[in-house]
Amino acid sequence: MSGRFAGRVALITGAGTGIGAATARRIVAEGGRVVLTGRRPGPLASVADPLGPSALALPADAADGSAMRAVVTQAAERFGRVDVVVANAGGHGIGAAADTTDEAWQLSLDANLTSAFVTIREALPQLVDGGGAVVLVSSLAGLFAGPGVAGYTSTKHALVGLGRSIARDYGRYGVRANVVCPGWVRTAMADEQMDRFGAAKGLDRAGAYALVTENTPLGRPAEADEVAALIAFLASSEASIVTGAVVTADAGASAVDLPTIALA
Structure with a gap:
């Protein structure tokens, strides 16, 4: 691994499993330090402990403004600053529109959209100060609609808009924001x-x-490490001119013309 994250600190939400955990391991392997957050202490500890002093696990609900304010403060106290935010927390949103209750809709908003918005908002002063980077983990559901997932599809689409808004408003301060849309x-x-x-x-x-x-x-399907490699690139200085981009990691699914599948 290169040392392209040497001296840099990444805050990763949804870091206890899957893509978030793989991204944490990747960034530490490349010389960085990571602050891992999620709602379940056990999975966070299982990722952070093998990474030693380069990792700090801080259980929190990423959709809770006061909780994430405290996480950013503790991250700065431990490591000096936050240079990168990987907004990876997500879940919920099963059901077609007519089958989605108010409670289920709110759960989807909190898990997928509010969690990213709140985390980025609370970290922005640190990112602006150091010219940091944001990577939002959306989904192919942020570009297309699957069956019976109205809440998930709507909120994952909204992450694309949030990423572009951050890129538009804070690029003048050296902050980059990009969106990754994995498939399976x-x-x-x-x-x-x-x-x-x-x-x-x-x-x-x-x-x-x-x-x-x-x-x-x-x-x-992709492996979590493959998506983590893309996130690490977008968060690194090697992508210094890339902002406002929406990048798929979908085994080519979005390149397929659905009406021609029957012809293959």
């Missing part, structure tokens, strides 16, 4: 979805992953 990624959360889907189709987990990715050019 082999994580604990996706494994659970594949197990449910596979059970309905009479498939095991591997078969379910194969089915949902069979029409993508690469024909497989």
Whole structure:
């Protein structure tokens, strides 16, 4: 690994599992320090402990303004500043519009959109001071609509707008903001979805992953480390001219013309 994060500090939400955990390990491997936050102390500790003094685990709800203000303050006290925010926390949003209750809608807003907005807002003074970088983790659901996920689709779309707004308003202060839209990624959360889907189709987990990715050019799901590599690039100085971008990490799914699938 290069030392491209030497002397830099990244705040990562949803850092206890999946893409967030993989990103934390990647940044530390490249010389950086990380502040890991999420609602569950156990998974955070399991990621932070092997990283030693380069990692600080601070359990918090990323959608809670006062909690994230405290996280940013503690991060600065421990490491001196925050240079990078990876807004990765997310979840919730199952159900078509008519089946989505007010409570379910609010849960989706908090988990996917408010968590990113609040975290970035609280870190912006640090980012402006040092010319930092923001990477928001959206989804292919931020570009297209899947079936029966109105809350998830709406809030993931909104993350694209939030990323562009941050890029537009704070670029003059040296702050960059970019959005990553993964497709299927082999994580604990996706494994659970594949197990449910596979059970309905009479498939095991591997078969379910194969089915949902069979029409993508690469024909497989991503690994969390592959998405983490993209996030690390966008957060690094190697992407110094890249801001306001929306980058897919989807095995080529978004390049496929759906009406021609039957012709393949």
